[in-house]
Amino acid sequence: MRQETRFEGSPNYVATEDLKLAVNAALTLQRPLLIKGEPGTGKTMLAEEVAAALDMPLLQWHVKSTTKAQQGLYEYDAVSRLRDSQLADIEGSERVKDIHNYIVKGVLWQAFTAPQPVVLLIDEIDKADIEFPNDLLRELDRMEFYVYETREMVVAKHRPLVIITSNNEKELPDAFLRRCFFHYIKFPDKETMQDIVNVHFPRLKKDLLAQALQTFYEVREVPGLKKKPSTSEFLDWLKLLLAEDIPAEALRSQDNKAIVPPLHGALLKNEQDVHLFERLLFMARNNR
Numbered sequence: 691m692r693q694e695t696r697f698e699g700s701p702n703y704v705a706t707e708d709l710k711l712a713v714n715a716a717l718t719l720q721r722p723l724l725i726k727g728e729p730g731t732g733k734t735m736l737a738e739e740v741a742a743a744l745d746m747p748l749l750q751w752h753v754k755s756t757t758k759a760q761q762g763l764y765e766y767d768a769v770s771r772l773r774d775s776q777l778a779d780i781e782g783s784e785r786v787k788d789i790h791n792y793i794v795k796g797v798l799w800q801a802f803t804a805p806q807p808v809v810l811l812i813d814e815i816d817k818a819d820i821e822f823p824n825d826l827l828r829e830l831d832r833m834e835f836y837v838y839e840t841r842e843m844v845v846a847k848h849r850p851l852v853i854i855t856s857n858n859e860k861e862l863p864d865a866f867l868r869r870c871f872f873h874y875i876k877f878p879d880k881e882t883m884q885d886i887v888n889v890h891f892p893r894l895k896k897d898l899l900a901q902a903l904q905t906f907y908e909v910r911e912v913p914g915l916k917k918k919p920s921t922s923e924f925l926d927w928l929k930l931l932l933a934e935d936i937p938a939e940a941l942r943s944q945d946n947k948a949i950v951p952p953l954h955g956a957l958l959k960n961e962q963d964v965h966l967f968e969r970l971l972f973m974a975r976n977n978r
């Protein structure tokens with residue numbers, strides 16, 4: 691890893707000072723950066739933007755509930771080998787002799803052997819079971835692993851910058867946490883959100899933005915919501931408001947009270963939350 695490399699943000703992505711500090715700390719320590727935060731707060735996008743800003747290729751590993759650590763290292767394709775062994779042609783029988791032809795490289799292997807340092811995104815690590823992070827401890831620490839089938843050691847030519855994201859669905863093991871630099875992306879305050887909106891909709895009218903921001907944070911503050919809307923939902927909603935040409939005044943009642951906002955389906959994703967919000971508005975009105 692080039693020591694002088696530093697992340698200073700990017701024109702497409704609003705990174706707060708503490709987030710930039712975290713990325714640079716991970717670069718300096720040469721440890722994986724573990725990023726947590728509510729859904730839609732830009733965790734995945736951070737990896738994309740760090741890679742772009744540092745001019746490093748990005749390798750992505752999107753983790754599912756069934757993902758195993760081994761798949762990131764390599765897999766031995768025994769089925770193809772068996773099939774080839776049953777073919778009569780000469781080319782096939784030559785192939786079969788060499789087991790290397792049936793070792794499928796995983797994303798960690800690709801990251802370790804890339805000609806230049808890369809950013810390696812391990813996205814949503816909490817989706818997999820608890821063995822997954824434990825099984826990667828040594829590989830991420832020592833940046834090497836052993837291939838039993840070919841008896842070779844794969845050692846990283848360059849240490850990749852590893853960015854790991856988690857939505858906190860499961861706790862990660864302590865031994866894993868010890869090896870990471872940790873950062874929690876706090877939900878953006880109004881000012882930061884304004885900057886984020888400016889990146890996506892630079893020509894948005896000021897009054898619409900101000901009113902939309904107020905409505906959005908009011909919705910988020912409703913106590914007991916099952917699913918608070920996040921940045922990406924706010925951006926979707928703004929896009930719809932623009933597409934439907936909805937003016938700022940339509941987000942407020944005549945007497946400047948909160949109303950159920952138009953196109954609220956972009957913000958509230960289940961009927962209980964919509965009812966809760968409606969009830970709250972109703973109570974606020976009757977208490978006047």
Ligand SMILES: Nc1ncnc2c1ncn2[C@@H]1O[C@H](COP(=O)(O)OP(=O)(O)OP(=O)(O)O)[C@@H](O)[C@H]1O
Binds near residue numbers: 735921922
């Ligand atoms: N700081 C930011 N600057 C610019 N755009 C942002 C920022 N944060 C979020 N966004 C917008 O929100 C969208 C969602 O971000 P992203 O997919 O990275 O979230 P996430 O945290 O990975 O969510 P999830 O946990 O659901 O995967 C992005 O495509 C981007 O448009």
Ligand SMILES: [Mg+2]
Binds near residue numbers: 733
């Ligand atoms: Mg994501």
